[in-house]
Amino acid sequence: MTQTTKNLVYFERWMDPVGPEIIEAAGQDISLQKLAFSDPEDGNWEILAAAHGYQLLPTYEIEDPFYPKKPLIDRCPNLLAFSVTGAGYDMIDVDACTAAGILVVNQSGANAESVAQHVLGLMLVLCKRIVDGDRQMRRGPGDWGRWDFKGKELTGRTIGIIGLGNVGRRVSALGAVFGMKVIAYDPYISEDDFRERGAESVSYEEIFSAADFVSVNCPLSEETANMIGEGEYGLMKPTAYFITTARGGIHDEGALAVALGAGKIAGAGLDVFDPEPPLAAHPLMAFDNVIMSPHVAGITDDCLYNMSQYAAKQWITIFQGQRPPRLINPDAWPRYRERFEQIMGVAPKD
Secondary structure (H helix, E strand, O other): OOOOOEEEEEEOOOOOOHHHHHHHHHOOOEEEEEEOOOOOHHHHHHHHHOOOEEEOOOHHHOOOOOOOOHHHHHHOOOOOEEEOOOOOOOOOOHHHHHHHOOEEEOOOOOOHHHHHHHHHHHHHHHHOOHHHHHHHHHHOOOOOOHHHHOOOOOOOOEEEEEOOOHHHHHHHHHHHHOOOEEEEEOOOOOHHHHHHOOOEEOOHHHHHHHOOEEEEOOOOOOOOOOOEOHHHHHHOOOOOEEEEOOOOOOEOHHHHHHHHHOOOOOEEEEOOOOOOOOOOOOHHHHOOOEEEOOOOOOOOHHHHHHHHHHHHHHHHHHHOOOOOOOEOOHHHHHHHHHHHHHHHOOOOOO
C-alpha cells in the first residue's frame, strides 16, 4: 500500500519561516510537525516513531534523549533521513544511519558567505585592535593615547586556510580582495581545485609556520578532532593570529591558552568552543588579545534564509524519491532504496 503522507518533524523552530512556507507550497503531502522539548516525552516519541524525516537543531540545542544516535534510530522504524541545520553533521551517528539505511544530508554552501565574512571580521578586529580601543575608551580618559593602539593592515600578509571547501574558498576570495597571499591545506582536492580557488597548496606544517593568520574551515570528524594543539601553535610566528569558525574540538583550547600566555602567538579570534557556551572562568577569557563570539558566524538573516530554503527544497527532493544533492552517506543509498519502497510503496529514483 502506498504511503501518501510524509511525516517531517522538527523541534522548537525552523531556522527561518521560509522553510515551512516552501514545504507547504510544494503540495507534496508533507505533514510538518513541530515538537517541543517541554512536551510530554511519550508524546514526542509517538510522533517520532511515525516520522519519515527529522530536521535537526544545531548540536548544542538538541536535548536528550532526542539526539540522532542509535537509541533514537532503534525507536524510529519509519525514519528515512536526518537533515542538519548547516554544514556540520558531527552530532549524528553516521555509521549507524548508514547501517540502518537512513540518509544524512546537510546544507553545505548555504552558510559560506556569512561564515567567510565572519573570518575576515575577526581578522580585521584583531589586527586593527578595534575592540582594544573600544574597551579603553569606555574606561574613560587616562594615561593612554591613540598611539597605544597601533594596528596592522591585512594587505601583503599571508592567510593560511585549513579546509578549502565552500567556506574556505570564500575566505580565499575575500583575502585576495585585501591583497593577501593565500595558502591552504586540503588533502581532498586537486591542484586544479587549489588554482581555481585562488590558493597555493602547502603542507599542513607550512600553514602554521608561514601564515600571519591561520583560519580553520574544515569539519569536525574523527580525522580532525584534536588535530591542532601545542605542536601546531608552536610552529606559528609570534606575530600570527589563530582564527576558527569551524567546530570546537578541532583545536586544543587549553594549549591555545598556554601559547597565548607565553606570547608564542599574537592573538586569536574564536567563534566555536567545546562545550558551548564556554564558562565565564574559561582560561581564554583572560586575554585581551582574544576576540570571542558565541558561534554566530552563520547567524545572519541571509544565512538563516539560505539554510532554511536549502533544507526545505532538499526534503521535497527526498520525499519525491530522488537522490538529495547534499548526501553525506551515499553508502546508505542501496538499503535506503529498499526501505523507501517498503515504507512509501513506490521505488525511489536513482
